[in-house]
Each structure stands twice: as C-alpha cells, then as structure tokens.
Amino acid sequence: MKVRDISLLGHALLGLLQQHPSSGYDLRKIFALTPVGSFSDSPGAIYPALHRLEEGGFIRGRLEETSGLRRRKMFRLTPAGVAALKKWLAKPVHRDEVVRSMDELMLRFAFMDVVIGEAASIQFLNTLERELKLYVPTLREYLGSQRANLPISGRLALESGIRGYEAQLQWAKSARAAYEQAGKGGTS
Amino acid sequence: MKVRDISLLGHALLGLLQQHPSSGYDLRKIFALTPVGSFSDSPGAIYPALHRLEEGGFIRGRLEETSGLRRRKMFRLTPAGVAALKKWLAKPVHRDEVVRSMDELMLRFAFMDVVIGEAASIQFLNTLERELKLYVPTLREYLGSQRANLPISGRLALESGIRGYEAQLQWAKSARAAYEQAGKGGTS
DNA sequence: CGATACATGTAAGAAGTTACATGATTGT
DNA sequence: ACAATCATGTAACTTCTTACATGTATCG
Numbered sequence: 001m002k003v004r005d006i007s008l009l010g011h012a013l014l015g016l017l018q019q020h021p022s023s024g025y026d027l028r029k030i031f032a033l034t035p036v037g038s039f040s041d042s043p044g045a046i047y048p049a050l051h052r053l054e055e056g057g058f059i060r061g062r063l064e065e066t067s068g069l070r071r072r073k074m075f076r077l078t079p080a081g082v083a084a085l086k087k088w089l090a091k092p093v094h095r096d097e098v099v100r101s102m103d104e105l106m107l108r109f110a111f112m113d114v115v116i117g118e119a120a121s122i123q124f125l126n127t128l129e130r131e132l133k134l135y136v137p138t139l140r141e142y143l144g145s146q147r148a149n150l151p152i153s154g155r156l157a158l159e160s161g162i163r164g165y166e167a168q169l170q171w172a173k174s175a176r177a178a179y180e181q182a183g184k185g186g187t188s
Numbered sequence: 189m190k191v192r193d194i195s196l197l198g199h200a201l202l203g204l205l206q207q208h209p210s211s212g213y214d215l216r217k218i219f220a221l222t223p224v225g226s227f228s229d230s231p232g233a234i235y236p237a238l239h240r241l242e243e244g245g246f247i248r249g250r251l252e253e254t255s256g257l258r259r260r261k262m263f264r265l266t267p268a269g270v271a272a273l274k275k276w277l278a279k280p281v282h283r284d285e286v287v288r289s290m291d292e293l294m295l296r297f298a299f300m301d302v303v304i305g306e307a308a309s310i311q312f313l314n315t316l317e318r319e320l321k322l323y324v325p326t327l328r329e330y331l332g333s334q335r336a337n338l339p340i341s342g343r344l345a346l347e348s349g350i351r352g353y354e355a356q357l358q359w360a361k362s363a364r365a366a367y368e369q370a371g372k373g374g375t376s
Numbered sequence: 377c378g379a380t381a382c383a384t385g386t387a388a389g390a391a392g393t394t395a396c397a398t399g400a401t402t403g404t
Numbered sequence: 405a406c407a408a409t410c411a412t413g414t415a416a417c418t419t420c421t422t423a424c425a426t427g428t429a430t431c432g
Contacts, residue, residue: 114341
C-alpha cells in the first residue's frame with residue numbers, strides 16, 4: 001500500500017464510486033453508454049486502474065455473495081479514497097489547465113458540489129470565468145497578428161477553438177446563475 | 189524502415205513540417221508558444237517522435253551546415269510522408285471521432301485545405317455538421333431523461349458539453365460560409 | 377444447445393511524462 | 405567567467421490500447 005499518483009481515469013473512477021458502489025463492469029457500461037468524459041470502456045484500462053486504486057488503499061472491493069448472481073466485485077471508497085477525491089476536486093483552477101485540459105476541469109466540476117459543497121463549485125466557476133476572460137483575448141490577439149500568415153483552414157481552426165472557449169465562458173456565467181437561483185429556495 | 193503506425197503527435201509533426209521544414213527545437217517552440225493543439229513541448233516527446241517518423245521513412249533530417257550556427261537537424265517530408273499526411277487528412281469523419289476526439293478533427297482541419305484542397309475541407313465541414321446535428325439531440329435527450337437523477341453540477345457539466353458541441357456546429361456553418369465567400373473571388 | 381450478455385482478468389507493445397545529461401554559443 | 409539560451413538526446417516509469425483468455429448465466 002505505497003503512495004501512488006492517481007491518473008485521470010483513476011480520479012474519474014473515484015468520483016463515480018463515490019456516487020454508487022459499483023463493479024468494474026458497471027463502470028465500463030457507464031463509460032460505454034453515457035457521456036462521462038471520453039474514457040475507454042475497455043477492460044484493459046479499467047480493471048488495472050481499479051487494482052491500482054485498491055493497492056493504493058483508495059478503494060476496497062468485496063465479492064458480492066448476497067444474490068445468486070455471478071461473482072461481482074463491488075468497489076467502494078475508503079476514507080483515504082474520499083480524501084484523495086476531495087484533494088483533487090479542491091485543487092485551484094490553474095491557467096494552464098484551462099489551456100490544456102478543460103476536459104479534466106469539467107470532470108472535476110461534475111463531481112464537485114456533492115463532495116466538497118456548492119460554495120466550492122461557485123468558487124470554481126468564478127476562477128474559471130476569470131481565467132477564460134484572460135485567455136480568450138490572448139487567442140484573439142494571436143489570431144489578429146497571424147491572420148496574414150495562416151492558411152484559411154488554420155485560421156478557421158483557431159476560430160473554432162476561440163469559440164469553444166467563449167462558449168465555456170458563457171456557460172460558466174449561466175452555471176453560476178443557476179447556483180444562485182437554487183441557493184434561494186434550496187437546502188442550506 | 190518497417191511499417192509503423194503514426195501517433196497523433198506524429199501526424200501533427202507531419203502537418204507542421206509540410207508547412208515549413210523545421211528542427212526539433214523549432215517544433216517544440218511552436219507547441220510551447222502557439223495554440224496548436226495541446227501537445228507537450230517536452231523533448232522526451234518530440235525527439236523520439238521525430239526519430240520514429242524518420243525510421244518509418246516519412247521524414248528526412250539533415251544537419252544544417254550553411255550558417256555558422258549550432259548544429260540543427262532540419263526535417264522535411266519525404267514522398268511517403270506526404271502520402272501519410274494526405275491519408276490521415278482524407279479519412280472520412282466518423283461519428284465516433286466527433287464524440288471522442290474533436291481535438292484531432294480540428295487539427296486535421298487546420299492542415300487540410302493546403303494539403304488536399306478546399307473541396308475536401310468543405311466536404312469535411314459538411315460531414316461534421318451532419319454528425320453534430322445527429323449527436324447533439326441525443327445528448328439533449330440524455331440530459332432530459334436524467335435530469336432528476338443527476339446532481340446539479342453533473343447536469344451543468346453535461347450542459348457545458350452540449351454547448352461546446354453546439355458552438356462547433358455554429359462554427360462549422362460559418363466556416364463553410366467563409367469558403368463559399370472566398371470561392372467567389374479567390375484563386376480557382 | 378448455441379448465441380448473447382455478464383464479468384473479470386492478463387500480456388505485449390506503443391507512446392507519453394519526468395528527470396537527467398551533454399555540449400555549443402551568446403550575452404554580460 | 406558565468407548564466408542563459410540554443411539544441412539534441414536518453415532512461416525509467418506509468419499508463420493506455422489491442423488482443424486474447426476464461427468462465428457463468430440467460431434467452432430463444
């Protein structure tokens with residue numbers, strides 16, 4: 001049970017297992033059938049990742065005996081797993097992640113409010129918004145300065161990226177509004 | 189010089205080398221300083237990738253002697269490299285790529301018109317548009333059916349994904365318009 | 377009784393990350 | 405002289421992909 005880093009897939013598994021204790025097969029189906037990130041549902045990715053998490057002491061699997069079904073190993077988080085999940089979710093949004101791994105940021109957000117609270121989610125949205133407001137203009141500047149040097153498709157591809165970030169920015173605003181709205185009538 | 193598959197990074201390098209013959213260091217700087225995909229600029233990724241491409245016969249490096257500078261190995265595409273690049277760019281847009289690797293699709297698009305022509309780019313945009321028009325409603329349906337089961341942040345994260353795809357769809361339309369506009373006055 | 381879905385795994389290989397290593401050239 | 409930048413590389417490690425392997429339960 002030595003200290004191990006947890007991969008992105010590992011963190012996704014922690015997040016899902018926090019929602020429901022599940023078997024490897026359950027998790028594979030989630031990746032195969034629902035739009036949770038873009039993880040492979042191949043057994044060669046998921047079972048080894050679960051074993052690493054278990055070896056690291058973050059989850060614990062036990063064989064289900066209750067029903068007369070096939071043997072299924074149900075995994076659930078240990079306290080160390082909950083702590084690792086919280087640590088991942090609580091990481092401040094860094095500029096670099098906005099540029100290079102928006103996917104991971106959105107995955108974190110998807111698990112966030114349940115695990116570390118709405119206040120953290122709102123804080124996350126604020127930081128994301130701030131970083132996007134800083135980043136988009138630098139992309140626009142680059143596009144402006146290179147307009148003459150780029151082939152049409154290169155320019156358009158860059159446009160596409162910029163529009164994607166702008167959509168994220170709009171989304172962040174509306175998501176924050178949704179929390180404020182819910183906050184008025186919601187529980188706590 | 190045996191047959192090798194080319195990784196995404198490898199294809200990106202082929203695309204960039206087709207624009208200008210470059211050294212490994214040049215390419216690293218492109219990844220470090222410009223918004224071309226989200227590739228690492230680490231030497232441990234780029235130099236081995238260049239060596240694999242060279243070993244596969246797709247590029248050819250030669251030491252620069254002309255100027256009194258440090259030794260730089262300048263790489264350029266071989267005919268096999270051009271063929272491999274064209275093959276990658278000409279692949280039809282598959283549904284699965286829209287779902288799991290939009291990044292790669294946009295990278296391909298960025299190199300496309302110069303290497304295989306505007307007609308191919310327009311065709312690409314049409315197919316992309318069609319696939320997005322099919323995919324977005326399935327995401328909306330999923331969101332509708334799961335609305336009650338998802339935590340707020342889960343629902344919002346899914347919203348973010350949907351908005352991203354919608355932005356892509358809008359972009360594809362405007363990009364097509366840009367080609368049609370350019371076509372009227374442009375060369376050929 | 378054969379096909380399909382359930383359920384878990386391993387082995388080989390490819391490719392990326394991090395960190396280290398080396399050396400030339402330029403600027404101060 | 406010394407630091408910074410230019411320029412290329414390797415080694416160890418981690419993780420993912422692809423393909424194979426195994427066996428059970430259910431359905432028609």
